[in-house]
Amino acid sequence: MINLQPYENPMYFVYLxxxxxxxxxAMLRGKQLHWYQTIVSFAFLLLAFGGVKWHEGIALIGYIIFExxxxxxxxxxxxxxxxxxxxxxxVILAIIPLVIVKVTPAVYGHPSLIGFLGISYLTFKAVQMVMEIRDGAIKEFDPWLTLQFLLFFPTxxxxxxxxxxRFKADYERVPNPQKYLQLLDKAVWYIFLGFLYKFLLAYxxxxxxxxxxxxxxxxxxxxxWWLVAYMYVYSMDLFFDFAGYSLFAVGISYLMGIETPMNFNRPFSAVNIKEFWxxxxMTLSFWFRDYIYMRLVFFIMKKKLMKNRIxxxxxxxxxxxxxxxxxxxLTWYYIVYGLYHALAIIxxxxxxxxxxxxxxxFPSNRFTKLLAIFITFNVVCFSFLIFSGFLDKLLFHNIILR
Structure with missing residues (x-):
């Protein structure tokens, strides 16, 4: 059986x-083909998690049943x-598989047997559902729709x-042909832009x-100056590679009538670090904001653990x-990366x-805005240098040479 990772091989897009x-x-005719969509999803999951990746496929099945x-x-x-x-x-039970997958390499020096591509994003979705059930936002549980949501293969x-x-509303909506034509137009644009980002600029x-x-x-x-050059080149590679993947995912989702939210919105034009995030x-930033930051702040205020809002x-x-x-x-540079951004936002x-x-x-004009963008851009690029782990490699290289 062949194995194709999502959006990595040109043949993947031919099959798509x-x-x-x-x-x-069917969408252009105002119809839904949920049964066929399920077959397509299964086929592409099989392409991604079959063949040499069969062990990840087994882990995915066990994980999905558990969640x-x-x-x-x-x-x-x-x-x-x-x-x-x-x-x-x-909540703790929902994140335990992800914790095991993240901790195992640091403790034992090899990947976890229960790990698979995308486990983080599936965990975020599962935790989100538990929290929204708690809030009363999700008023009914549909196992089949939950499976469709968790295993939506483009993302x-x-x-x-x-x-x-949001996914449920799109999935159950009878498509309007005129609306779908607009989605189709955006989908083609996003996919071609993704090719530019992923296969040209990231290359x-x-x-x-x-x-x-x-x-x-x-x-x-x-x-x-070569270290500075590395910082900028790595930052551009990171952005275009990840943004290209995200554009593919959004574009393919649109082809299927699902308006998956965008992940990037010209981040390097941000005038400060808060706007950058x-x-x-964006979907990760907003997830952490809504399900961790806001709930923690509310808990502290409700329990009156602290009085000062700042x-x-x-x-x-x-x-x-x-x-x-x-x-x-679980490496020092990822933890420092997190602390760096917390300090930058503070x-x-x-x-x-x-x-x-x-x-x-303080005047507000075009020059001050460009200056703010320039400063923010460099603050972010330095954080990506930390994130890359290259400083750790550089330090090790210097120690070996000496």
Missing amino acids: VIALLPIMI VVLVGAYFHYRQRENQTWIFCSA ISSGPIDRYR VFGTLMLPYVSKMALSYGGIS NRWH AIANVGYLTLFLIMGFWHG LCDVWLRYKKKHKDK
Whole structure:
């Protein structure tokens, strides 16, 4: 059996176009083909998790059964008795597989047997459902629709992270041919833009330039202009590669009549670090904001653990970005990356409050905006240098040479 990772091989897109044609024709005629969509999803999941990746496929099946049973059990139990400890237990159980997958390499030096491509995004979806059941936002549990939501194949590997209620509305809606034509137009644009990002620009920065500047930075050692070049080249590669994947996922979702939310919105045009996080990997940013930051802040205020609102916000930022750092991996540079962004946002808040209080002292014009964009861009690129782990490699290289 062949194995094709999502959006990595040109043949993947050939198979996609052939498989999605019946769905597209049906949508243009105002009809739904849920049964066929399910078959297509299964086929492409088989392509991604079959063949040499069969062990990941087994892990995915076990994981999905566990999460669907957990969400369903919590929904039905909550109808009888709403207790906080049951809710907390459900959330903890939902994230345990992801924690095991993240911790195992750091502890044992090899990947976890229960790991598979996209486990993070599926976990975020499952936890989201538990929390929205707790809030009363999800009023009924449909196992089949939950499976469709969790296993929606265009977004399974790299997001974006959709919301259950939004997905459900699109999935159940009888398509309007005129509306679908607009989605089709956007889908084609996003897919072609994704090709530009992923297969041209990311190739130039990641395959052609990055190995060279990496080699030169290591040969010079320490702080050099080659290290600065590496920082910028890596940042561009990271953006175009990830944004290209996201555009593919959104475009394919649109072809299937599902308006998956966008993941990037010109992040390098942000004028401060807070705005950057409203533009970069937006579905992840908003997920962490809604399900971690806001709930933590509300908990602190409700329990009156702290009185100062600024201090509460800062504790929220530190907690949020530390969790984000640990989520990326149990290495010092991921944790420092998280702390770096928490500190950057805290300082940004200080600056914005000061600027608001003394607004007469600070002009607002095109030059100041460009300066703010330039500063933010460099603050972000330096964080990506930390994130890349290259500083760790550079330090190790220098120690070996000496």
